[in-house]
Amino acid sequence: MSTLKIQKLKNKIMEYPGIRFLMFCLVFLDIFLFSEMAFSDLTIKVNHDRIKINFVYHGSSVSVSGVADSGTDLVIKIASPESHQTLRKKGKAAGFLWMNIGELKLEHASNLYFLHSTRKLDDILNSDEMDKFLIGYPSMERHVEITPVDNENDESKWFNEFVKYKESSKLYDISSGKISVTDKDGKQNFYIQVDWPYQAPPGDYLVTVYVVKDKRVIDKAEKNVLAEEVGIVKALSDMANNKGALYGMISVIAALGTGFGVGMIFGKGTGAH
Amino acid sequence: MYIYLPVALTSIKVLLPIGLGLLVGLLSGLFGVGGGFLLTPLLIMFGIPPTVAAATDSNQIVAASTSGTYAHWKLGNVDFKMGLYLLIGGFAGGLMGVQAIKVLRATGNADFVIKMTYVLMLGIVGTYMFIESISSMKGKKSEEAKAGKESKTGNFLKSLPFQTRFEKSGVTHSALLPIIFGGFVGVLAAIMGVGGGFLMVPVMIYILRMPMHVVVGTSLFQILFTCIEVTFLQAYTNHTVDFVLAVLLLAGSTIGAQIGTVFGRKLKGEQLKVFLAVIVIAVTIKMIFDLTLSPSILLSQSGGH
Numbered sequence: 001m002s003t004l005k006i007q008k009l010k011n012k013i014m015e016y017p018g019i020r021f022l023m024f025c026l027v028f029l030d031i032f033l034f035s036e037m038a039f040s041d042l043t044i045k046v047n048h049d050r051i052k053i054n055f056v057y058h059g060s061s062v063s064v065s066g067v068a069d070s071g072t073d074l075v076i077k078i079a080s081p082e083s084h085q086t087l088r089k090k091g092k093a094a095g096f097l098w099m100n101i102g103e104l105k106l107e108h109a110s111n112l113y114f115l116h117s118t119r120k121l122d123d124i125l126n127s128d129e130m131d132k133f134l135i136g137y138p139s140m141e142r143h144v145e146i147t148p149v150d151n152e153n154d155e156s157k158w159f160n161e162f163v164k165y166k167e168s169s170k171l172y173d174i175s176s177g178k179i180s181v182t183d184k185d186g187k188q189n190f191y192i193q194v195d196w197p198y199q200a201p202p203g204d205y206l207v208t209v210y211v212v213k214d215k216r217v218i219d220k221a222e223k224n225v226l227a228e229e230v231g232i233v234k235a236l237s238d239m240a241n242n243k244g245a246l247y248g249m250i251s252v253i254a255a256l257g258t259g260f261g262v263g264m265i266f267g268k269g270t271g272a273h
Numbered sequence: 274m275y276i277y278l279p280v281a282l283t284s285i286k287v288l289l290p291i292g293l294g295l296l297v298g299l300l301s302g303l304f305g306v307g308g309g310f311l312l313t314p315l316l317i318m319f320g321i322p323p324t325v326a327a328a329t330d331s332n333q334i335v336a337a338s339t340s341g342t343y344a345h346w347k348l349g350n351v352d353f354k355m356g357l358y359l360l361i362g363g364f365a366g367g368l369m370g371v372q373a374i375k376v377l378r379a380t381g382n383a384d385f386v387i388k389m390t391y392v393l394m395l396g397i398v399g400t401y402m403f404i405e406s407i408s409s410m411k412g413k414k415s416e417e418a419k420a421g422k423e424s425k426t427g428n429f430l431k432s433l434p435f436q437t438r439f440e441k442s443g444v445t446h447s448a449l450l451p452i453i454f455g456g457f458v459g460v461l462a463a464i465m466g467v468g469g470g471f472l473m474v475p476v477m478i479y480i481l482r483m484p485m486h487v488v489v490g491t492s493l494f495q496i497l498f499t500c501i502e503v504t505f506l507q508a509y510t511n512h513t514v515d516f517v518l519a520v521l522l523l524a525g526s527t528i529g530a531q532i533g534t535v536f537g538r539k540l541k542g543e544q545l546k547v548f549l550a551v552i553v554i555a556v557t558i559k560m561i562f563d564l565t566l567s568p569s570i571l572l573s574q575s576g577g578h
Contacts, residue, residue, distance in 0.1 A: 058275035058284045086575040090568050093385050097564045100384045104572060158572075165572040198277070198284035199320075229279065237279040240512050248508030251332050251516055252501050255523055259339025262527035266340075267347055 040219035041187070042068050044209045051196060051227040059198035062225055065191040068211050070183055072218070073124040074190055075135055075210040078114040078225070080203060085109050087165065089158075104158055107145040112200050113166070115174045116192055118181060126215040133210060133217055137163055137174065170197035202227045280515035281325045289319060290518055294525025298337045301526065302344065302533020303540075304549045305492030306470035307334040307500065310395070310556060312522075313467075321518065322574050328507035329515045329522070331500045334468060336523035338497040341530035345490030348538070352441035352487050356494040358448055359455035359473065363499060366459020374464055391465050392560050398475050399553030405479075406546035442483040442491075454480055455495075468496050468503075471553055478546070485542030 044066035051060045064076050084107055091101035117124065121136045130139040141159045149155040166172035179192045190209075204226055211219040229237055239247045274287045293315055297308035309330050316326035345351050377383040433447035454476045462469030470492055477488040508514040537545060 053277055055277060056275060057277040087572045088575050090571045090573065097388075098566070098568055099388050099564065100573075103575060161571045165570050168570055198275075201282050233277055233279045236516055240280050240508070240514065240516070244509040244512055245505075247512075247516070248505040248514065251508055251514050251519060252335055252504050254516070255332055255335035255504070255519065256339050256501075258520075258523050259336040259341075259527050259530075260343060262336075262531060263340045263343030266344065266528075266531040 040069055040072070040211050042066065042209065042211050042219045042221050044207075044221045044223055046207050046223040046225060049223060049225045051225065053202055053227060053229045053233055055232050057198060057233070060196040061193055062196050063191065063193040064207055064209065065189070066209060066221070067187050067189055070186055070188050071213070072188070073118045073212040074179055074181070075115065075117040075121070075125070075212060076179065076192060077135065077208045077210070078112070078194065078205055079110040080112040080205050082108045082110055085111065087162070104162070105147045106162065109140075109144045109162070112171045112205060113140070114172070114194055116178050116194070117176045118179050120176045124212050124215065125217070129215065129217050133220070135210070169199050171199055200227060202229050276517060276521070278321075278515050278518050280513065281321045281329075281518060283320050285319065285518070287521065290521035291525040294333060294337075294522035295529040298340070298526030298529020299533040300552070301334070301337045301493065302341045302530035303489070303537045304545060305341070305474055305489035306549070307338065307468035307496045308470075309334060309467045310471055311552075324511060324513045325515050325518070328504070328511065328513035329518045331468070331503040331507065332514050332519040333522035333526055334496060334500040335504055337526035337530045338493045338500065340527040341493040341534060342490065342497055344531055344534040345493060348486075348490070348534070349441075350486045350490030351494050352439055352483065352491045353494065355439050355442055355451055355481070355483070356491045358451035359491075359495050360498055362452035362455025363459035363462070363469070363495065366456035367463045367499070369456070370460040370463025373460065387465060388564065390461060392557060392564070394461060394465070394472060395553050395557040395560070398472065399550050399557055402475060402546050403550035403554060406543045406550060410543045410547070442481070442487050444482050446481060451481060468499055470496050471549070474549070485545055486537070489537060
């Protein structure tokens with residue numbers, strides 16, 4: 001069985017509540033008895049964790065800072081909850097014409113995924129750990145379910161296209177070396193400022209900082225970021241979604257009114273006949 | 274200055290939609306087309322989701338065509354009777370077109386048919402209008418041959434029942450004629466997802482033989498009603514009308530429509546036809562490029578549900 005299929009089987013098994021509870025107990029035990037997490041010292045702070053989307057909103061910035069043990073590496077992940085996504089596929093029809101040839105459906109894929117690390121991921125983490133914490137595109141590829149695909153090559157091709165599409169929309173980004181780190185009293189202070197794209201829709205986002213040593217994650221901490229619509233933006237968006245008929249009528253009446261208004265102003269201005 | 278669009282969920286420079294609106298409004302006042310075939314692709318290019326672009330465009334056309342109809346009505350250029358018959362046909366055709374799309378979607382060929390219809394209709398209409406108006410500008414050389422052909426078609430059209438006089442256009446036709454051709458345009462417009470002005474205008478010029486200036490006013494009157502219906506349905510069922518974007522677009526387009534009407538009075542019918550033909554051909558060529566050049570990204574935002 002391929003690693004891809006194993007991963008998918010894992011996802012399916014994880015959907016049963018009993019299994020989830022068992023896994024939770026094991027992870028709990030693992031953390032307290034065997035891991036080195038208890039020895040790490042990590043505090044994080046997220047600046048600007050409530051992004052207000054108002055009428056003149058054009059994106060924002062979010063900074064993540066904190067203190068971790070010296071001699072460790074850091075990985076900072078900002079992601080939206082996993083969801084179902086549908087995109088349109090372009091392909092060749094009749095041999096030479098590029099057009100939409102159907103839909104591509106993705107399960108367990110985040111709409112936004114930013115990953116910043118102190119050094120290159122492959123140099124600081126082994127692949128099991130990356131899979132466990134969903135760090136990096138290869139782990140995400142093993143985690144996400146894509147349909148319809150013919151075979152693994154096809155799946156891989158469409159996953160790459162998906163990343164390309166998300167990166168062009170500024171919703172996916174992976175970098176290394178952008179986190180600034182300063183040593184102080186046997187600890188290290190870290191800081192990164194991330195541009196928050198206006199393309200990111202309103203919703204909840206999770207910031208996770210992983211402390212990495214000897215190719216393993218030894219500690220992690222999480223904070224939430226909420227992007228929410230406020231004021232006129234919120235009022236209009238609520239109305240469009242919940243009071244469609246009224247919203248439609250207002251849209252039509254406003255357009256008619258403006259059309260007549262401008263027509264009359266110009267009619268007077270040019271003196272008509 | 275940037276503004277956030279609450280339904281499109283994206284941010285856009287304020288001047289961009291105003292400028293685009295001005296351009297499309299100008300075309301609307303000049304030629305009596307809604308401009309959906311131009312504006313919707315432009316909005317998508319600037320990052321507006323496809324469904325929001327199409328729905329908001331129709332909201333904007335309501336304003337531009339109101340402004341344009343008003344200006345043309347003041348000039349005495351709207352044939353309300355003809356407009357009404359075309360509307361009846363267009364409405365019935367639209368319903369049929371929507372059903373046709375449902376069947377095509379089920380068989381999985383919708384996109385191919387839509388794109389091909391688009392390219393063929395634009396290409397044929399543009400080329401025909403271009404050749405016809407250039408040759409009539411040069412002088413009416415084949416007048417005799419034309420006259421012979423026309424009288425044959427004319428005799429057939431006159432033999433149809435329900436003959437009625439359209440005062441404003443100065444023509445007499447069977448009432449069936451605008452209803453049938455209105456229906457034909459309605460089917461195609463629904464399949465292509467556009468208002469159909471660029472198809473209705475040639476039908477009025479070449480088949481209904483209406484004078485160019487009455488064509489523009491009447492077409493705008495007809496488009497106005499189609500787009501009111503579409504805007505309401507899109508807002509009600511799909512929640513895809515972005516009011517803020519529509520306001521920015523119509524701020525430009527209502528003024529553009531007035532300027533277009535003024536310019537239109539200064540241009541001859543033939544000149545107007547050549548301009549429209551050139552724009553339609555340009556859009557066709559752009560579509561052919563899009564269809565044949567390899568795209569850099571193979572995925573795009575879904576049409577939504």
